[in-house]
Amino acid sequence: MQWENLTSLDFEKYVKQCGGVGIIPVGALEAHCSHLPLGTDTFNAHATVCAAAEREAAIVFPAYPSGIDVDTAHLPGGMALQLDLVFALLENICDEMARNGLKKIILYTGHGGNRYYLPQFVQMLPAKRKPYVVYYADVNLFPNADEVLDADEYGHAGEAETSIMLHLAPELVKMEQMPSKPFTNLKRNAKLAEVGAYSQVDWYAQYPHMYVGDASKSTAEKGKLIFDYAVEALVKLIRAVKEDHITPALVREFNERIDQPSSPDFWTS
Ligand SMILES: [Zn+2]
Structure with missing residues (x-):
């Protein structure tokens, strides 16, 4: 159920019905080559989460475009928000969700650039002693793409993402504006990547055009196959979170124990 569609009266009832589980679809506003809308990641995340929540209530x-996005600041239309603000805003929203009874919060991203940010956000929560649990959905955005797609190299604005957008919102896809040739990984960081060195221009070194592979063979049918698979995975995750009674108890225990650190009994008995 979409938060913004509920009345205040219905909201309270629905919180109970869905076991206090809320989901934030985290995206971005950023260039997706020359043929996909800037809100592609936000759009995809929101659609995936809404479809999953129809099947497993939450x-x-x-739709939340305020993720981490500095990688595309060299191209028009991106929104590179201040990092401290991005963390603070998400924390504020989680606090407010919990205050409204959603004590289990799932973060689902449609934007690859959030892959370090969201786990880091979760990692910082113990120090803040939050009375709620946040689960980062560490799932593949295009889980069955290898079986569905023609291209070996896909991803940002490539065959997978373009197909999904053709499925979800074909009116926003401008196939005629797609580059006439595929763009492959430039591998300008290859020597560093080989030895495990990661720099702040890691993505720019590989895909400065924000285009991965060849999107010319994209179809709505392929998009539907990938989208449905991703929804299925998220349904399982929501169900597991709903049934999870261990983590909330552990969070409570941990929050109490960090006030007075003590040796565990099994060390001494
Ligand atoms: Zn994207």
């Missing part, structure tokens, strides 16, 4: 926070 309250879906409105």
Whole structure:
């Protein structure tokens, strides 16, 4: 159920019905080559989460474009928000969700650039002693793409993402504006990547055009196959979170123990 569609009266009832589970679809506003809309990741994340929540009840926070996105600041239309603000805003929203009864919060991203940010956000929570649990959905955005797609190299604005957008919102896809040739990984960081060195221009070194592979063979049918598979995975995750009674108890225990650190009994008995 979409948060913004509920009345205040219905909200309270629905929180109970869905076991206090809320989901934030985290995206970005960023260039997706020359043929996909800037809100592609936000759009995809929101659609995936809404479809999953129809099958396994949860309250879906409105489409949220405020992720980490500095990688595309060299291209028009991106929104590179201040990092401290991005973390603070998400924390504020989680606090407010919990205050409204959603004590289990799932973060689902449609934007690859959030892959370090969201786990780091979760990692910082113990120090803040939050009375709620946040689960990062560490799932593949294009889980069955290898079986569905023609291209070996896909990803940002490539065959997978273009197909999904053709399925979800074909009116926003401008196939005629697609580059006439595929763009492959430039591998300008290859020597560093070989030895495990990661720099702040890691992505720019590989895909400065924000285009991965060849999207010319994209179809709505392929997009539907990938989208449905991703929804299925998220349904399982929501169900597991709903049934999870261990983590909330552990969070409570941990929050109490960090006030007075003590040796565990099994060390001494
Ligand atoms: Zn994207």
